[in-house]
Amino acid sequence: MFEFKILAKDGKARVGKLKTPHGEIDTPVFMPVGTQGTVKAMTHSLLEDTGAQIMLGNTYHLYLRPGTNIIQKAGGLHSFIGWNKPILTDSGGYQVFSLAQGRYGDRKSKVKVKEEGVEFRDHLAGDIHLFTPERVIEIQEIFGSDIIMPLDECVEYPIDKEYAKSALERTIRWLERSLKVKTNKSQALFPIVQGAFFEDLRVESANKTVEFDAHGYAIGGLSVGEPKEIMYRMTQVVTEILPSDKPRYLMGIGKPEDIIEAVYRGVDMFDCVIPTRTARTGTLYTSEGTLNIRQEKFKDDFSPIDPNCGCYTCKNFSRAYLRHLFVAEEISSYILNTIHNLSFYLSLMERIRTSILEGKFEQFRQFTLEKLLKRV
Amino acid sequence: MFEFKILAKDGKARVGKLKTPHGEIDTPVFMPVGTQGTVKAMTHSLLEDTGAQIMLGNTYHLYLRPGTNIIQKAGGLHSFIGWNKPILTDSGGYQVFSLAQGRYGDRKSKVKVKEEGVEFRDHLAGDIHLFTPERVIEIQEIFGSDIIMPLDECVEYPIDKEYAKSALERTIRWLERSLKVKTNKSQALFPIVQGAFFEDLRVESANKTVEFDAHGYAIGGLSVGEPKEIMYRMTQVVTEILPSDKPRYLMGIGKPEDIIEAVYRGVDMFDCVIPTRTARTGTLYTSEGTLNIRQEKFKDDFSPIDPNCGCYTCKNFSRAYLRHLFVAEEISSYILNTIHNLSFYLSLMERIRTSILEGKFEQFRQFTLEKLLKRV
Numbered sequence: 001m002f003e004f005k006i007l008a009k010d011g012k013a014r015v016g017k018l019k020t021p022h023g024e025i026d027t028p029v030f031m032p033v034g035t036q037g038t039v040k041a042m043t044h045s046l047l048e049d050t051g052a053q054i055m056l057g058n059t060y061h062l063y064l065r066p067g068t069n070i071i072q073k074a075g076g077l078h079s080f081i082g083w084n085k086p087i088l089t090d091s092g093g094y095q096v097f098s099l100a101q102g103r104y105g106d107r108k109s110k111v112k113v114k115e116e117g118v119e120f121r122d123h124l125a126g127d128i129h130l131f132t133p134e135r136v137i138e139i140q141e142i143f144g145s146d147i148i149m150p151l152d153e154c155v156e157y158p159i160d161k162e163y164a165k166s167a168l169e170r171t172i173r174w175l176e177r178s179l180k181v182k183t184n185k186s187q188a189l190f191p192i193v194q195g196a197f198f199e200d201l202r203v204e205s206a207n208k209t210v211e212f213d214a215h216g217y218a219i220g221g222l223s224v225g226e227p228k229e230i231m232y233r234m235t236q237v238v239t240e241i242l243p244s245d246k247p248r249y250l251m252g253i254g255k256p257e258d259i260i261e262a263v264y265r266g267v268d269m270f271d272c273v274i275p276t277r278t279a280r281t282g283t284l285y286t287s288e289g290t291l292n293i294r295q296e297k298f299k300d301d302f303s304p305i306d307p308n309c310g311c312y313t314c315k316n317f318s319r320a321y322l323r324h325l326f327v328a329e330e331i332s333s334y335i336l337n338t339i340h341n342l343s344f345y346l347s348l349m350e351r352i353r354t355s356i357l358e359g360k361f362e363q364f365r366q367f368t369l370e371k372l373l374k375r376v
Numbered sequence: 377m378f379e380f381k382i383l384a385k386d387g388k389a390r391v392g393k394l395k396t397p398h399g400e401i402d403t404p405v406f407m408p409v410g411t412q413g414t415v416k417a418m419t420h421s422l423l424e425d426t427g428a429q430i431m432l433g434n435t436y437h438l439y440l441r442p443g444t445n446i447i448q449k450a451g452g453l454h455s456f457i458g459w460n461k462p463i464l465t466d467s468g469g470y471q472v473f474s475l476a477q478g479r480y481g482d483r484k485s486k487v488k489v490k491e492e493g494v495e496f497r498d499h500l501a502g503d504i505h506l507f508t509p510e511r512v513i514e515i516q517e518i519f520g521s522d523i524i525m526p527l528d529e530c531v532e533y534p535i536d537k538e539y540a541k542s543a544l545e546r547t548i549r550w551l552e553r554s555l556k557v558k559t560n561k562s563q564a565l566f567p568i569v570q571g572a573f574f575e576d577l578r579v580e581s582a583n584k585t586v587e588f589d590a591h592g593y594a595i596g597g598l599s600v601g602e603p604k605e606i607m608y609r610m611t612q613v614v615t616e617i618l619p620s621d622k623p624r625y626l627m628g629i630g631k632p633e634d635i636i637e638a639v640y641r642g643v644d645m646f647d648c649v650i651p652t653r654t655a656r657t658g659t660l661y662t663s664e665g666t667l668n669i670r671q672e673k674f675k676d677d678f679s680p681i682d683p684n685c686g687c688y689t690c691k692n693f694s695r696a697y698l699r700h701l702f703v704a705e706e707i708s709s710y711i712l713n714t715i716h717n718l719s720f721y722l723s724l725m726e727r728i729r730t731s732i733l734e735g736k737f738e739q740f741r742q743f744t745l746e747k748l749l750k751r752v
Contacts, residue, residue, distance in 0.1 A: 037700065041707040043715075045688065066675065066700040073676050074696060082692045299442065300449050312421065316458045320450060324413065324442040331417040334707055339419075 002188045002215040004247050010361040012239065012266035015353045018216075018247050020086040020146040021186045022078065023053070027247060027268040030259065030349045031056045031088060032342055033276065036065065037081040040276050041334040042342070044083050049312065050339060051346035054086040054146075056271045059139055060095035063129075064122050068139050076144030088271070089145040091136045091192075094220075094252065097154045099123045113153060115170070133174040134181045141184045149218065150178035152192045157225040164196035168205040175212060188215035190249055193238050196221060197230050206241035216247040219267070223253045232261050239266035256285065256348055257372050260365050263352055275345045279337035282326050285344040289374025293337065298323040311343035312336075378564045378591040380623050386737040388615065388642035391729045394592075394623050396522040397562045398454065398462040399429070403623060403644040406635065406725045407432045407464060408718055409652065412441065413457040416652050417710040418718070420459050425688065426715060427722035430462040430522075432647045435515055436471030440498050444515050452520030464523040464647070467512045467568075470596075470628065473530045475499045489529060491546070509550040510557045517560045525594065525627075526554035528568045533601040540572035544581040551588060564591035566625055569614050572597060573606050582617035592623040595643070599629045608637050615642035632661065632724055633748050636741050639728055651721045655713035658702050661720040665750030669713065674699040687719035688712075 003019040004027075016027040032039045032047060034055040039047050047055070057077060062068075066080075074080035077087055096111060096118050112119040117132030133151045140148040151174050153167040171194045182189055191209045195201035209217060219238050222231045235250060242248050249269035250262050259270050275285070282294040286306035291298075293305070304314040305322065313322070313336040325333035348368075355364035379395040392403040408415045408423060410431040415423050423431070433453060438444075442456075450456035453463055472487060472494050488495040493508030509527045516524040527550050529543040547570045558565055567585045571577035585593060595614050598607045611626060618624050625645035626638050635646050651661070658670040662682035667674075669681070680690040681698065689698070689712040701709035724744075731740035 036704045036706060037697070038706050038708040041711075043688070043708055043711055044692070065704055066696070070676055070696060070700070074678055074694070080694075080697055080700075082694070082697060300446055302450055312419070316420070318450070318456075318458070320442070320446060321413070321456055321458060324446070324456075328412045328441055330412060330414050331707060331710055332414040332419055335417075335419055335711065 001186050004216065004245065006245065008357045010356040010359050011264065013263045013352075013356050013361045014266065014268060015356045016247065016268060018268075020054075020188070022084060022086040022146050025053045025086060026349075026353060028259070028263045028349055028352055029053060029269050030345050031269065031271040032345075033058075033271055033273045034081075034083075035273075036061050037077065039338075039342075041280065041331075041338040042276075044081075046335070046339060047342070048085075050342040051350065052085075052342065054088060055083055057081075057087055057089045057143070057145065058092070058095060059089045059136065059143070059149075060092035060099070062089070062143065063092060063139055064124055068142050072142045076142070078144060086146040087143075088147040089140050089143055089149065090251070091140075091149040091151045092131055093118065093136075093152050094154050096120045096131060097156075113170070115173075117151065118153070133177040137178050137181050137189075141182070141187065144184075145187060147188050147190060147216070149190055149192060150175050152194055152220055154194070154221050154224070155196050157197060159196050161196075161198055161201070164194075164198060164201055165204075167196070168194040168201055171205070172208050175209070179212060190214060190216040190218045192218040192220040192251070193242075194221045195234070195238075197226050197234065199233070199237050202234050202237045203241065206238045210241060210243060214246065216249060216269075217242045218249040218251050220251045222250065223258070228258070228261075231258065232265065235262050235267060236265045242266075255372075256345070257369055259348070260352065260369060260372075263356075264361070264365055275341035276338050279341040280334045282333075282337065284337060285341055286376055288371060289376045290372075291376035293319060293322050293326050295323070305340055306344070309340065309343060309347070311340050313340040313343075377562050380592070380621065382621065384733045386732045386735050387640065389639045389728075389732050389737045390642065390644060391732045392623065392644060394644075396430075396462040396564070398460060398522050401429045401462060402725075402729060404635070404639045404725055404728055405429060405645050406721050407645065407647040408721075409434075409647055409649045410457075410459075411649075412437045413453065415714075415718075417656065417707075417714040418652075420457075422711070422715060423718070424461075426718040427726065428461075428718065430464060431459055433457075433463055433465045433519070433521065434468070434471060435465045435512065435519070435525075436468035436475065438465070438519065439468060439515055440500055444518050448518045452518070454520060462522040463519075465516050465519055465521040465525065466627070467516075467525040467527045468507055469494065469512075469528050470530050472496045472507060473532075489546070491549075493527065494529070509553040513554050513557050513565075517558070517563065520560075521563060523564050523566060523592070525566055525568060526551050528570060528596055530570070530597050530600070531572050533573060535572050537572075537574055537577070540570075540574060540577055541580075543572070544570040544577055547581070548584050551585070555588060566590060566592040566594045568594040568596040568627070569618075570597045571610070571614075573602050573610060575609070575613050578610050578613045579617065582614045586617060586619060590622065592625060592645075593618045594625040594627050596627045598626070599634070604634070604637075607634070608641065611638050611643060612641045618642075631748075632721070633745055635724070636728065636745060636748075639732075640737070640741055651717035652714050655717040656710045658713065660713060661717055662752055664747060665752045666748075667752035669695060669698050669702050671699070681716055682720070685716065685719060685723070687716050689716040689719075
């Protein structure tokens with residue numbers, strides 16, 4: 001049901017193919033985020049046109065709305081949302097620690113981490129819920145996602161080492177409980193490495209995590225405010241320990257430059273709201289750097305966002321028109337911007353794969369990183 | 377450049393083909409409204425997939441934003457918005473009398489109708505502008521729309537007869553001035569019949585209007601709050617006078633039942649924001665009546681909006697999923713709902729044309745009107 005083949009390596013960077021029950025995925029892969037069962041401002045068909053091979057769904061949101069019972073009645077998440085390609089769902093842990101906490105006050109009072117699980121008030125109705133490792137697996141088994149994630153404890157940056165250690169140990173105990181209740185063999189569970197921003201804790205967490213046999217492993221708890229060097233360093237420390245024949249997923253990351261740096265350190269899978277979220281604020285990626293389409297200077301610029309881009313938006317519309325749509329607050333602005341940014345990300349992944357296959361990844365990395373940091 | 381062929385008649389209903397510089401249009405036609413150079417929640421490609429053959433643009437909005445000079449620099453409206461099919465633009469008159477007036481106080485103080493033209497404050501910056509018949513033609517010649525409309529004076533319902541008469545006479549004088557300055561022969565100007573809700577004024581306006589040779593004629597000033605019987609009656613009075621070999625455009629109308637009743641009275645062209653606007657509030661058309669997708673009862677209804685509809689939304693998604701997207705305020709809800717409603721309208725037009733070609737329009741009309749008024 002699951003199989004991961006590495007087709008080429010260039011340094012630590014790898015090109016692979018991950019087989020799942022709903023289709024194959026080329027890695028390194030970027031997984032667009034479809035929080036509530038839809039990628040924002042996209043239809044599934046528009047999403048597929050950008051080159052997306054897998055969609056990520058958020059267990060926290062889908063559990064709250066439409067609710068697990070509706071998805072169960074529909075016969076699972078694929079059937080409910082009408083998407084026949086692979087789906088990865090997260091554990092809801094990250095959202096509990098960010099959304100629930102963010103809206104209803106400080107963490108101590110509203111999000112209670114107990115050995116049993118994590119208690120929280122949701123950000124919609126404000127009701128109290130309990131996510132346990134067992135419940136989170138049960139929910140995702142109802143969803144029928146191809147790849148599921150166990151409940152883990154995410155900590156913020158900065159964090160004291162003692163708390164970080166207890167969180168990573170709890171994450172391991174929760175992993176053990178998760179695997180005990182998991183029954184569906186057509187779903188792959190990826191254990192999550194924690195350990196915050198401490199090299200020795202990351203090593204400890206990775207070593208303990210790989211003792212559990214799995215179809216793939218995830219690196220969690222990064223890109224929460226720490227400096228980039230720490231993010232890259234922690235990633236590297238962990239990938240050096242993770243088994244080389246299994247896919248590695250760096251959760252919630254990231255900017256194009258972060259993805260390139262993580263591929264360089266041996267990561268295979270990524271997800272992030274950046275391309276879709278920034279699209280809705282007018283920030284667009286190009287091969288010559290980023291731009292914000294709202295800017296006055298684009299009002300009579302009749303060139304495409306990026307002449308090197310082959311997406312629907314760039315092939316048909318000018319910066320001037322896209323600026324007009326953005327300023328006029330047209331929904332089509334969000335659609336066309338999102339098509340472009342996702343196409344940019346997915347084409348970046350394709351160019352990463354090609355450069356690895358051709359043994360030119362290091363060259364590609366240097367060239368692209370320099371461009372990415374410019375402003376158009 | 378322009379040619380109108382009537383291919384079949386059934387009673388007063390007609391099937392025709394209207395040739396324009398940017399392509400042919402099958403009539404009776406429904407023209408989706410792309411107020412600011414985009415149909416709301418659509419890309420042009422999604423719009424074409426619904427069967428749209430022509431888009432309507434609003435001169436008032438496009439003149440204000442992005443501004444005529446930007447559209448001129450782009451080489452016209454088709455080029456600016458990247459739409460290569462026919463475009464009809466209105467004169468801006470209706471928006472002046474609704475939007476500008478609605479937002480900045482009562483008509484007497486903010487919208488000044490003079491013989492020269494109409495002075496108004498715009499609804500965005502609140503600046504004062506003057507639309508004259510000449511200026512409105514000049515703007516639309518810059519746009520390069522296939523079909524353009526002359527400035528007319530729209531009156532509200534109810535209105536006293538004396539004012540209605542003076543407005544229709546002014547509309548005729550403005551028409552004369554419009555035709556005098558019109559230079560571009562690759563644009564067709566459709567004179568507009570006014571006369572409010574008085575049969576004799578409609579007759580007077582129609583008779584005076586058809587003295588001006590044109591590629592088509594429009595009926596304006598209806599669907600502004602008057603009872604349906606008056607709308608239908610005024611339409612009939614006018615179509616009986618308009619030349620039978622020219623297309624007839626009933627402006628701003630309407631609901632599916634209004635379109636059927638107007639086709640029955642010999643109208644060929646329609647535009648209305650109803651299918652797109654109601655889609656964004658969750659109201660969806662089906663072959664068994666209308667429904668609002670927000671309703672609780674659809675939460676676990678896994679059937680399509682309309683099993684008889686072949687649109688992307690109905691072929692791929694359930695009412696339960698569409699309800700979820702609507703409640704979750706996802707942009708994809710607006711996209712998918714709009715795809716469906718426009719597909720419903722454009723398929724309705726196709727079924728109207730087929731029934732006329734087959735000589736079964738009266739049967740179709742009776743059967744469809746009954747269904748349209750139901751609630752699902």
